[in-house]
Amino acid sequence: MMANKTDYYSILQVSPKATPEDIKTSFRRLARQYHPDLNPHNPETIEHFKQISEAYEILSDKIKRRRYDSDLRLQQKQHSYQKKQTYTSRPRKSEPVPETQNSNAQDCFFRGVAKSKNKQYQIAIKEYSKAIELDPKFIDAYLKRSEIRYKLGDNQGVLDDCYRVIQIKSSVPKAYYYQGRARFSLGYVQAAVDSYSRAISQEQNYAQAYYYRGIAYQDLRDHLSAIEDWQVAAELFRAEGNYGAYSLTKKKINSLGKSSFTLGWIYSQIVELSNNALVTLISYIFNPVGGLLPAFARLSYSQAMGVALIYGVVADLCLTGSSYLLVETSQQLLPAVSSLSVGQLLFLNFFPFIGLTLISGVLRLIDNTRGNLAQDMFLAGTSFLPLGLSFLAMGFIATPQGTPVFPLLTLLIFGFSYGILTLYTNCTQILKFSEAKSTLLVPLMTAISLGFYYLTQYFLSS
Structure with missing residues (x-):
């Protein structure tokens, strides 16, 4: 049953x-x-x-x-049938699986291993299948059968075996690894990346998963992520003493590195980066609380850094542009800003992004929270962008004859509120700070970042 x-x-x-x-x-x-x-x-x-x-x-x-x-x-x-049986027969006590049955399953498994070594793959599959019939939760038998099926090109069979393993136990890295191999062979490259990522999340030192995820990234033309994964894989192979795999991985890194920096590659990277930035923006901008974490999770380390940098630059340009559009307002609120050159303004307006990135990293170190630079930059970029866009909108509604304070103030409050909400969501979901800590850290980060901004402005104008 x-x-x-x-x-x-x-x-x-x-x-x-x-x-x-x-x-x-x-x-x-x-x-x-x-x-x-x-x-x-x-x-x-x-x-x-x-x-x-x-x-x-x-x-x-x-x-x-x-x-x-x-x-x-x-x-x-089956449940319906068993329910009917209770009216015609006495209930039977559940009987334990005989020990000999488990022993027979083990025997079949080891015969399958022996046949695999002799490259008698079809016979090996039959032995593994017998082991599974005797013990339907025999995870190693499923994994070995999936390995042989992959060698024979039976990718759908591999997916079936991996699915069964995951149903029995969801934390088996090798099941996700072979799932990734089969998905890639079937042409589902992004799905393969997801499977390899699941394997790596469960086994941090899974060299083969890093290597083949790099292959998948290369197929997606995400060369930076491919090289990152291969570098990790190479170090893991060397630590394992697998110098053949180490040498092969280093050759792939060198080969891709030499062929990468062409005009075609640069263009493809710009297109991909722009696409990632747009998709991420659409994912979170209308719903930061529900969309920010999924948006970040779909990005690799280098992709997250690239997207964050784009947001920081766009926000910088928006603030700089609004400084010229809001000439009268900027002279009243920030008289020192109106005397700065374009280059100085660009540097000044990029400082909130730099400040938030640094503050996030320092707070992680103080709190001993795991994380990385990509998370810090993503926090800064996604939180800074709404403010930059609101300032640009303020600049566009301004007129030479003067603009009423109310619409400008409304946009300013909206931008700050949206930025703070996004900052809070980053702290709780991306950096994994508790709700209580995030409540204190968000105003602290905002105050320190604004303080850096005004100090930089003071030194530039003096």
Whole structure:
């Protein structure tokens, strides 16, 4: 009899006929409600959040959902049949799996390993399949069979085996690794990157996952991310004593590095970076609380830094442009600013981005919180951009005859409020500070950043 399936539809509070959009909406609502960072003193939310995430992972994927629905229908039929049987037969006590059955499963498994070494792959698959029939939760047998199936080009079979392993236990890095290999072979390159990333998140020193994620990034023409992954893989291979793989990886780094810096490559990187910046902006600008973390999660380290830098530059240009459009207002509020050159203004207006990046890094070190420069820059860029855009809007509504204070003040308050909300969301979701700490850190970061701005302005104008 098959094990009871978890009712993912009930966990996400949707019906079995729910659309993908309904599932996504419900997941976001529940994720915000039960996120551990938003409930730091309630340990039950951690387990509930894991269940929500697991349910969304299955139901948001068309293939996984179809398999899950099929298994669920089969379980319901079996349950219905067993219910009828209770009226015609006495209930039987559950019997433990005989020890000899487990022993036989192990025997089949080791015979499969021996056949694999002799490259008798079809016989090996049969032995692994026998082991799985005897023990349906034999994870190593699934993994070995998926490995052989991949060698034979049976990518759909690999995906089936990996899916079964993940159903049994969701924290098996090798299952995600082979899932990534199969997805890449089938042409689902971005999905392969996601699988390799899951493997790496569960096993930080997974050299092969870094190497093949680099291959996938290369296929996506994200050469910087590819080189980053290969550099990590090379060091891990060397630490393992796998000098053949180390040498091969270094050759790929050198080869890609030499071929990368061409006009075509530079153009493709600019297009990709612009596309990432636009997609990220659309993902979070209308809903920072619900969209910021997913937007950051889809970016690699170098992509996140590039997007953040674009936002910082755009905000800088917006502030500089508004300084000339709001001549009268800037002379009244910041008389020193109106005397600065364009170059000085550009430097001055970029300082909030630099300041927020530095402050974020320092606070992480003080709090001993894990993180990196990409997170600090992403925080600065996404928080600074709304303010720059609001100042630009203020500049456009200004007129030579003078502009009423109310619309200017409204835009100013809107920009600051939006920036502070985004900053708070970055602290809680990206940097993983608690709600209580973030409540104190956001005004502190804002005050220090503004202080740096005014000090820089003072030195430039003196």
